[in-house]
Amino acid sequence: MPNCLLVSASRWHPSHHHRPKTKPGSLRILHAQPNTGFVLPLALGTSLVLLLGSASMHSLALHGRLRARIDAQQHQRRDLLRSAAMAFAAQAAVPGQDCLLAWGSSDWDGLNRACPTADVKALRAGQVGETRWQLLDWQPNGEQAQLQLVMVASGSAAQLPLRRTDAGFQLHPGLELLPAVDVANASPDEAAP
DSSP states (O other): OHHHHHHHHHHTOHHHHSSOOOOTTOOOOOOOOOOHHHHHHHHHHHHHHHHHHHHHHHHHHHHHHHHHHHHHHHHHHHHHHHHHHHHHHHHHTSTTTHHHHTSOGGGGGGGTTTSTTOOHHHHHEEEETTEEEEEEEEEEETTEEEEEEEETTTOOEEEEEEEEETTEEEEOSOOEEEOOOOGGGOOTTTSOO
8 A cells, every 4th residue: 555655646746747748749739828917017008108198188288278368368458458548548538638648747747837727647547447557658759659558456567559630649559568567666657646
């Protein structure tokens, strides 16, 4: 019996068990086991590519939306500044104001006797809807003039050309945005009385 066990144990030795048995001259076919070290990196790489592509598309969409918002805000700011300039021109058309308009805005305070019916306050500040504006500068030059205004709440400022017509000064194309103005720190000539 001990001989039987010994033979049996030698027959199942691991070195014999793992060797495939083939006949000499025959082809040996190996069955490949799935390579678990290949699938995980492939899945991670694919996920990373998809994630980066998605992030890139999201970034482009956000950039486009931000650009559209900035363009809309700038368009609104220009419209508001034009409206303020038209309000100034309307106030400048009131009888008695033309006396002041022949002079630069820095000279208006000294013209009380020369222009007794003029209302300096009405030309220095006003309101368009809910938004207040202030005059920064008025410089006439014959039949033309340069008007500089600032919107009080935002500090947005612009220079606009005006031309004299039979009905008074009219706004003409050519709005030029100026650097923002801190109205609280404006000079006394620029501040609303």
